[in-house]
Amino acid sequence: MAITNHSQPPPRPPGPIQWVLKNLFNSWYNTILTIISLGIIGVLLYALIQWILFFADWSPVTEFPLLFMVGQYPRDQLWRVGISVSIISVLMGLSWGIWRGLIQSFAITFGGLLGIVALIPVQMDFLTVEVRLLLLMNVGCILLSYWIGRVIKTSGLYVSIAWAIAILLIVLLILPGLNNFSINISGNEVIILPHVPTTVWGGLMVTILLSAGGIILSFPIGVLLAFGRRSTLPVVKIFSTFFIETIRGVPLITILFMFSLILQVFLPIGSRFDRLLRALIGITIFSAAYMAENIRGGLQAIPLGQEEAAKAVGMNSLQINTLIILPQALRLVIPTIVGQFISLFKDTTLVIILGINELLGIGRSVINTSPEFVQLQLEVYAFIALLFWIISYAMSYSASQLETALGVGKR
Numbered sequence: 299m300a301i302t303n304h305s306q307p308p309p310r311p312p313g314p315i316q317w318v319l320k321n322l323f324n325s326w327y328n329t330i331l332t333i334i335s336l337g338i339i340g341v342l343l344y345a346l347i348q349w350i351l352f353f354a355d356w357s358p359v360t361e362f363p364l365l366f367m368v369g370q371y372p373r374d375q376l377w378r379v380g381i382s383v384s385i386i387s388v389l390m391g392l393s394w395g396i397w398r399g400l401i402q403s404f405a406i407t408f409g410g411l412l413g414i415v416a417l418i419p420v421q422m423d424f425l426t427v428e429v430r431l432l433l434l435m436n437v438g439c440i441l442l443s444y445w446i447g448r449v450i451k452t453s454g455l456y457v458s459i460a461w462a463i464a465i466l467l468i469v470l471l472i473l474p475g476l477n478n479f480s481i482n483i484s485g486n487e488v489i490i491l492p493h494v495p496t497t498v499w500g501g502l503m504v505t506i507l508l509s510a511g512g513i514i515l516s517f518p519i520g521v522l523l524a525f526g527r528r529s530t531l532p533v534v535k536i537f538s539t540f541f542i543e544t545i546r547g548v549p550l551i552t553i554l555f556m557f558s559l560i561l562q563v564f565l566p567i568g569s570r571f572d573r574l575l576r577a578l579i580g581i582t583i584f585s586a587a588y589m590a591e592n593i594r595g596g597l598q599a600i601p602l603g604q605e606e607a608a609k610a611v612g613m614n615s616l617q618i619n620t621l622i623i624l625p626q627a628l629r630l631v632i633p634t635i636v637g638q639f640i641s642l643f644k645d646t647t648l649v650i651i652l653g654i655n656e657l658l659g660i661g662r663s664v665i666n667t668s669p670e671f672v673q674l675q676l677e678v679y680a681f682i683a684l685l686f687w688i689i690s691y692a693m694s695y696s697a698s699q700l701e702t703a704l705g706v707g708k709r
Contacts, residue, residue: 358664358671359681364424365664366681369500369655375492378475379503382468384436387412389464391440393457395447398703403695407688409440465514469507473499496574500655502685504574508656509643512581516642519582520589525619527594538590545587551648553580558652577649585642592634596627629704636697640690657682 322332359366368379387408394405415425416433447457475491499507526538545553557580558573565571600623608618628635650659661678665671671678 354677354680355674356677356681358674358678362664365501366657366660367501368503369660370498371500371503372494372498375475375494378472378491378494380432382472383412384439385464385468387436387439388443389457389461391443392447393461394440395444395449396452396454396457401696403692403699405440405444407692409437411688413437465510469511496572499574501660502657504649504654505643505646505657506689508574508578508581508646508649509639511578512585512642512646513639515578515582516585516589519586520593521624523586523590524593524597527590528597542587542590545584546591550581550584550645551651553584554648554651556580573652573654577652577654581642581646581649584645585638588638589635592631592638593627595634596629596631597623599630600626632697632701632704636693640693643690643693644686657685 323329364373364376368376371379390401390405390408393401412433416430416437418425471491473494474496475493523538523542526534527542529535529538554577557576561571561576604622604626605618608622613622646656647658649656650662655663661682665675665678
């Protein structure tokens with residue numbers, strides 16, 4: 299019987315040149331198709347670059363950059379947005395240093411955008427020397443925090459707690475401010491953090507707040523609904539199933555209309571419910587139903603032997619579900635969960651029906667401000683599409699890095 303020698307190392311993957319020769323120029327017809335395709339791609343890229351640099355008019359973007367970023371947020375209170383960006387920069391760099399590749403793409407994308415805005419050779423009213431230095435300082439905060447995270451090697455739990463505290467401070471205190479809160483200085487009443495109503499919020503800030511809030515809130519609700527649908531308690535199972543199937547059978551725009559119009563009917567006369575909060579609740583409920591089904595698919599993929607083995611060693615149901623079943627289920631459905639997050643991020647454009655000027659709504663407002671901008675719709679929508687693509691790609695790339703770190707598909 300022949301003895302196979304397993305001491306030989308596996309063959310090394312081919313280099314880029316060998317791959318190109320093997321896959322693109324391995325026959326005469328593939329060579330012709332490759333040359334034709336490269337020619338078409340080259341012509342299209344040349345035309346696109348020519349249009350971007352020489353023919354497109356980016357004046358709607360360059361004249362109203364703050365409108366795209368923060369909407370009509372009071373310009374004298376923009377320092378709050380600056381503080382929020384600095385807090386996020388510090389935590390982003392710290393998370394990058396501790397979690398490494400899991401958040402690397404977000405940190406690099408965030409820092410890169412800040413650096414590009416700071417160094418862009420375009421004169422804008424708000425891009426003063428001080429603002430450019432502040433943006434570069436935030437880039438430095440990301441790098442410094444990254445180095446600190448690599449050195450101190452603290453637990454990721456503390457970073458998660460810091461993120462939770464920071465988000466609460468930004469959303470509940472820094473951006474909206476405090477109503478009627480003032481201090482007396484030398485006999486003069488000085489208002490600290492004057493209240494900024496959400497009716498003047500807009501642009502990319504609102505888009506990120508709605509998407510991040512929807513993701514953070516819908517994920518735990520989706521987990522509970524997924525377990526509830528698999529529960530042996532009839533009441534819990536019926537409620538979870540009814541909730542999931544009802545919400546999934548209705549378009550998101552209907553959910554938003556319901557929270558915009560119908561919810562007011564059940565509130566006391568004269569009371570008002572913040573429209574940004576209404577939109578966030580609608581998005582959260584809609585996303586939670588889809589999240590529940592994604593997670594339930596992962597739960598069903600876990601063999602029953604895992605649960606039986608955990609019971610055999612004395613673990614209770616809570617320990618089994620949180621420590622054994624759920625981590626494995628989430629690992630299996632990372633692509634679908636991230637796909638849901640990306641879809642949620644793009645679905646925030648529907649809140650325009652509630653009168654909320656998120657990024658796309660601001661773009662439409664800019665187009666309608668003057669007759670000459672009506673002819674520049676392509677430039678405005680191209681800029682908005684680029685912002686959506688950058689953030690969506692960062693989310694997708696982070697998911698692929700997470701799958702690589704967890705060995706999905708390999709072990």
